[in-house]
Amino acid sequence: MNYSIIADAYEKIESTSKRLQMIDLLVDLLKITPKKIIDKVIYLTQGKICPDFIGLEVGIAEKLAIKALSRASGRNQSQIESHLQKSGDIGETTFKFISEKVQSTFFRRTLSVEQVHETFTKMAKTTGSGTIGLKISLLAGLLSDASPKEGKFLIRTVTRNLRLGIADMTVLDALAISYGGGKINRSLIERAYNISSDLGEVATIVAEKGLEGIKEIQVKIFEPIRPMLAERLSSPEEILDKLDGCCAAEYKYDGERVQAHKKGDQIALFSRRLENISSQYPDVIDIIKTRINAQDAIVEGEIVAIDNQTGELLPFQELMHRRRKYSVKSFMDQYPISLFLFEALFVNGKDLTVENYNIRRETLENIIVNNNRVKLAKNLKTKNAQELEAFFEEAIANGCEGIICKSIGKESIYKAGARGWLWIKYKRDYKSEMTDTIDLVIIGAFYGRGKRTGTYGTLLLATYNKDIDTFETVTKCGTGFTDEDLIKIPKILKNHLIQNKHSRVSSTINADVWFEPKIVLEIMGAEITLSPIHTCAINSIRKERGLAIRFPRFTGKYRSDKNAEDATTSKEIIKMYQRQFKQISNLMPN
Numbered sequence: 001m002n003y004s005i006i007a008d009a010y011e012k013i014e015s016t017s018k019r020l021q022m023i024d025l026l027v028d029l030l031k032i033t034p035k036k037i038i039d040k041v042i043y044l045t046q047g048k049i050c051p052d053f054i055g056l057e058v059g060i061a062e063k064l065a066i067k068a069l070s071r072a073s074g075r076n077q078s079q080i081e082s083h084l085q086k087s088g089d090i091g092e093t094t095f096k097f098i099s100e101k102v103q104s105t106f107f108r109r110t111l112s113v114e115q116v117h118e119t120f121t122k123m124a125k126t127t128g129s130g131t132i133g134l135k136i137s138l139l140a141g142l143l144s145d146a147s148p149k150e151g152k153f154l155i156r157t158v159t160r161n162l163r164l165g166i167a168d169m170t171v172l173d174a175l176a177i178s179y180g181g182g183k184i185n186r187s188l189i190e191r192a193y194n195i196s197s198d199l200g201e202v203a204t205i206v207a208e209k210g211l212e213g214i215k216e217i218q219v220k221i222f223e224p225i226r227p228m229l230a231e232r233l234s235s236p237e238e239i240l241d242k243l244d245g246c247c248a249a250e251y252k253y254d255g256e257r258v259q260a261h262k263k264g265d266q267i268a269l270f271s272r273r274l275e276n277i278s279s280q281y282p283d284v285i286d287i288i289k290t291r292i293n294a295q296d297a298i299v300e301g302e303i304v305a306i307d308n309q310t311g312e313l314l315p316f317q318e319l320m321h322r323r324r325k326y327s328v329k330s331f332m333d334q335y336p337i338s339l340f341l342f343e344a345l346f347v348n349g350k351d352l353t354v355e356n357y358n359i360r361r362e363t364l365e366n367i368i369v370n371n372n373r374v375k376l377a378k379n380l381k382t383k384n385a386q387e388l389e390a391f392f393e394e395a396i397a398n399g400c401e402g403i404i405c406k407s408i409g410k411e412s413i414y415k416a417g418a419r420g421w422l423w424i425k426y427k428r429d430y431k432s433e434m435t436d437t438i439d440l441v442i443i444g445a446f447y448g449r450g451k452r453t454g455t456y457g458t459l460l461l462a463t464y465n466k467d468i469d470t471f472e473t474v475t476k477c478g479t480g481f482t483d484e485d486l487i488k489i490p491k492i493l494k495n496h497l498i499q500n501k502h503s504r505v506s507s508t509i510n511a512d513v514w515f516e517p518k519i520v521l522e523i524m525g526a527e528i529t530l531s532p533i534h535t536c537a538i539n540s541i542r543k544e545r546g547l548a549i550r551f552p553r554f555t556g557k558y559r560s561d562k563n564a565e566d567a568t569t570s571k572e573i574i575k576m577y578q579r580q581f582k583q584i585s586n587l588m589p590n
């Protein structure tokens with residue numbers, strides 16, 4: 001398949017801001033894609049070469065890309081750099097320099113998707129001395145054969161600037177329409193994705209074998225399962241009510257979620273975002289190797305930083321010291337951890353995601369060999385609201401965030417990739433209704449004045465509306481940032497700067513600058529109100545009104561463990577608003 005076909009499709013996708021149109025364009029592209037390379041087309045369209053958990057990334061620094069372009073176009077680097085400064089878009093700059101190339105198109109070889117994918121993979125895999133030179137030559141080779149349009153998208157991909165806005169959910173919709181018999185069957189395809197986390201694999205199977213093939217997709221060791229997530233409520237009574245009168249409550253440890261895969265002595269660890277984090281936690285690898293008594297297993301738990309002297313649990317932020325590639329060993333001693341396991345998803349060939357809570361927990365108990373570094377998450381089965389409240393207080397006193405109350409009914413399966421009512425979290429913040437922390441996505445910013453001249457004054461933040469795969473503005477936040485944050489945030493955001501509002505963002509407010517929705521911050525709100533300007537949950541409570549967070553403050557916690565799609569949803573804000581309303585009306589005289 002010629003790469004030009006993809007480049008043409010990207011051009012069309014880029015020019016639309018309507019999600020439905022984007023799906024149609026993707027459907028058109030998938031239909032003309034030969035089935036055996038549909039996985040490659042899906043990866044490339046998301047700016048990748050393989051699923052995230054493999055950990056192979058295309059990506060080179062802009063400087064190196066410029067060198068490659070210089071070689072391919074015969075123009076010197078300073079000419080390219082000065083044009084880039086004006087255009088601000090390496091794609092456009094590449095388009096111009098390839099267009100002006102003197103060499104006749106007669107000598108150009110046609111670029112195929114397979115060749116592009118193979119070259120990107122080679123680039124990602126090169127290591128050791130000479131890596132940089134080899135990467136530049138490989139990219140220059142592609143650019144020499146590229147048309148201006150192809151060059152534009154190739155270079156955007158390798159510099160991580162291909163921002164077509166095609167989210168996983170958009171791909172799933174497009175697959176359901178093109179090969180799955182229509183959107184009505186999306187949930188089946190989504191389930192396959194939730195247990196394999198590999199959109200390319202799911203695409204190949206649905207394209208080649210249809211829905212029957214999809215039904216056969218199984219849980220596999222070393223393919224992470226997308227995590228099950230919890231809803232939230234603010235009182236033990238409500239929780240018990242929702243869970244048919246009884247539940248298994250577990251401590252909600254405040255650390256980093258990990259999904260550990262074990263096959264004999266081979267171990268891999270995946271984060272909440274399903275990145276491979278094995279290299280950060282050699283101690284956890286060791287725990288899984290020696291303390292899980294099963295040949296094959298997939299278990300889930302929370303890695304928590306502990307105080308070296310007292311053994312007490314420390315807050316999540318302490319774990320950030322372990323987010324590093326080098327000198328992990330020395331940081332391991334300085335910042336020791338404990339592992340609290342709470343789920344068994346697969347053990348010795350048996351898929352436990354379809355089993356109920358009791359069976360999963362019992363299996364977990366049977367395979368874990370406790371010591372002071374690995375334990376089962378503490379739990380309590382109860383029907384009694386007071387007992388639940390006491391357990392919650394105990395969890396807080398022991399350094400946890402609160403509790404997670406899990407359904408123990410017949411239907412209490414592990415719902416991969418879904419936030420649902422089988423798990424309900426009860427955190428300390430929810431006790432006083434408007435000190436909830438929520439996780440919001442940065443989608444725009446306004447320039448600062450006075451002390452903040454030259455940096456951003458306020459950030460435009462959004463919730464995620466899962467139903468329509470859109471980010472909806474909910475507040476402007478300029479409080480809670482330290483001087484360090486004010487330097488750090490623009491640096492992080494620079495990589496996500498875009499010219500116009502992102503196609504998946506809904507905003508009536510005009511920000512000074514726009515970002516692709518990527519970065520998630522934890523925010524503490526004071527009150528939720530109806531809003532004529534914010535688009536969060538618009539029309540849900542009242543016509544032409546959205547919801548807004550008043551007096552937002554950054555808590556200092558960068559939720560780098562969350563994707564934008566994992567941010568607080570608009571639906572959650574509606575629920576919080578209604579709860580707050582209920583509480584206020586309880587205080588009013590009848």
Ligand code: ATP
Nearest residue numbers: 228229230250251252253256257302342377404425
């Ligand atoms: P939060 O920001 O509240 O951690 P989240 O969106 O990351 O929320 P939720 O599903 O809402 O995830 O809350 C569950 C999270 O709590 C899990 O992702 C996990 O990291 C953590 N956790 C700690 N202890 C447990 C436990 N015993 N069972 C399940 N999850 C637990």
